């Protein structure tokens with residue numbers, strides 16, 4: 001798929017890795033719909049930066065744990081841009097959930113952002129993608145989808161569900177719409193990580209270092225253009241999955 005002139009919706013597209021993906025797509029000539037949940041000002045900044053690159057851009061708020069809001073997001077973006085060609089599903093609620101759980105509802109909320117949000121959004125967008133004759137869905141998962149992480153029961157179940165959904169989308173929506181996942185390794189530490197934790201995470205991959213959000217954005221651009229790829233997982237992890 002040629003990126004220039006297409007419309008991309010990036011969930012969680014206002015901050016951190018999502019922000020870099022949004023701007024990489026805009027730099028490549030895509031019009032961008034920047035979804036945010038709480039980061040309104042950051043979303044407006046991304047929109048302004050994208051417009052300065054000469055593409056159309058707008059921001060859209062939604063809590064993707066709520067089915068109605070996911071569907072409304074799809075409808076708003078379709079109405080504003082007249083269609084969507086590319087969906088990058090980066091939204092994620094990254095919180096520890098020690099098990100047995102003190103707050104079982106947190107499991108529901110975390111998995112709802114990863115699984116239900118993607119389901120309802122793609123369910124609402126896929127008919128319009130098919131009508132346009134092509135579509136590309138990219139989800140952001142991580143290695144917890146196949147390798148359990150201590151204290152991350154909800155996150156791991158959510159990412160495993162998102163991976164299963166991605167493969168299912170690839171099968172159900174072929175040949176018009178392709179769906180692939182990216183599994184980043186360490187590319188951007190959360191603010192609370194200590195220097196020791198950052199060094200420990202770097203030592204887990206054979207390259208011995210952290211990657212960057214740009215590495216993930218480059219993989220997104222590649223998957224949009226890679227017309228014979230569907231249903232695959234692309235690890236962007238410095239080889240961490242080998243260990």
Ligand SMILES: NC(=O)c1ccc[n+]([C@@H]2O[C@H](COP(=O)([O-])OP(=O)(O)OC[C@H]3O[C@@H](n4cnc5c(N)ncnc54)[C@H](OP(=O)(O)O)[C@@H]3O)[C@@H](O)[C@H]2O)c1
Pocket residue numbers: 011012013014015016017018035036037038039040062063064065089090091092093094113140141142183184185186187188189190
């Ligand atoms: N950072 C890494 O090294 C790394 C490694 C492996 C995988 N990944 C994956 O790559 C993606 C981006 O990583 P990141 O570190 O930039 O993620 P992050 O800092 O955890 O940001 C996640 C995004 O999810 C959105 N979000 C949270 N709760 C939401 C809700 N209820 N409804 C809608 N959106 C919600 C946030 O939006 P607001 O800010 O607007 O609230 C935010 O933009 C994630 O899927 C993550 O799992 C990242």
